[in-house]
Amino acid sequence: MRSVALAVTDGMLHFELSLAYEVFAAAPAGVTVPWYDVTLCGPAPVAVGRFRLDPDHDLDGLRHADTVIVPGWADVDVHPPADLVDAVRAAHDAGARVASLCTGAFVLAAAGLLDGERATTHWAHTEALAAGYPQVTVDPDVLYVDNGSVLTSAGKAAAMDLCLHLVRLDHGSSVANTAARRLVVPPHRDGGQAQFVATPVPAPGNHPLAALLPWIIERLDQPLTVEDLARQAGMSSRHLGRHFRAVTGATPLQWLLTQRIRHAQELLEKTDAGIDTIAAATGMGTATTLRRHFNRTVGVPPDTYRRTFRSGGTGLRDAQAPAHPGEGPAAHPAG
Structure with missing residues (x-):
């Protein structure tokens, strides 16, 4: 996998393009394995953001590469150029x-x-990808998906995770770790996009839950039931469930759990409170219950989340702290 071709055309995002070039264009100091030969393939000249590039080859050059990288596409509401789509397909057919x-x-x-296949993209565009291409199984809760010869990454910084994953596949963990140290990023991040996506509360409005939702947020430390919520809303449990699905897209208990997890994230980021205290403040009851739901929803345990996201934390050293055995990517969305 020596040759890497970056597909460039008008409408690409320069951040992802620059990131990939930084990873693959030059071997990190101390790495002696044969490194990658990187080329830019596209029509000339190409406008990428506010920059103009002169590619090394036209798009047909993608067919001669071992690995083809397709950076972010700026306008997801516009179908990508046919020549780019055809060239990427031809490269894959040729074995890239x-x-x-x-x-x-x-x-x-x-x-x-x-x-x-299963795939991912930036969390803000997963619904558009699923709607536009229903034959694709879109996973919004992972940093990247590896299907063997076809890989996709989530948004922005997750592109770095995928690029380092490719280095790890080609050269092993030691070389990938060296590359990560040079770039001052963690060589591997646990969890998925659910860690980074804030779960919004529906905006105040004329919907039937407009008064109930703030009431719930103020009482997350209490053991609320569906009956409690229905009583406060002045409706039956069945009608409450229908309104919750219409307004939030979730059942009352699913939405309540999401808000408890979100509040736990805020407390982990902003306070020194212990896990038992946070469990009580979020209505989880016990630290064991909090850890179970937090790990399942966010993808990492509370302690790991705090080390990574705590304001004023120590950065890379904490972000690279190993997870406990058995921890893995998020299986359920945070919202």
């Missing part, structure tokens, strides 16, 4: 490993490379 960064997944989907 194809990886998209952020919204570059829309290019891979248009090329048919994600049909019947």
Whole structure:
């Protein structure tokens, strides 16, 4: 996997393109394994953000690469250029490993490379990807998806996670860790996009839950039941469930659990409170219950989350702290 081709065309996002070039263009100091030969392939010249580039080869050059990287696509409401889609498909047909960064997944989907496969993209665009390409199984809660010859990453910084994953596949963990140290990023992050997505409370409005939702938020430390919520709202439990699905897209208890987890995240980030105290403040009851729901929803345990996201934390050293055995990616969305 020596040759890496970056597909560039008008409408690409420069952040993801620059990030990939930084990872693959030069070997980190001390790494002696043969490094990658990187080329830019696209029509000339190319406008990428506010920059203009002169690619090394036209898009047909993608067919000669071992790995093709498709950076983020700026306007997901516009179908990617046909010549780019065709070139990416031809490269894969020729045996290339194809990886998209952020919204570059829309290019891979248009090329048919994600049909019947699991994929991800920036959390803000997962619904659009799923709606535009229903044959793709879109997972909004992971940093990247590796299907072998086709890989997709979530948004922005998750592109770095995928690029380092490719280095790890090609050269092993030691080399990937060295590359990560040079870039001052963790070589591997536990969990998924659920860690980074704030779960919004529906805006105040004329819906039937407008008064109930703030009332719940003020009482997250209490053992609320569906009957409690229905009584406060002045409606039956069945009608409450219907309104919750219409307004929030979740059942009352699902929404309540999401708010408890969100509050736990805030306390972990902003306070020194112990896990038992946070469990009580969020209505979880015990530290064991909090850890179980937090790990399942966010993808990492509370202690790991605090080390990574605590304001004023020590950065990379804490972000790289190993997880406990058995911890893995998030299985359920946070919201």
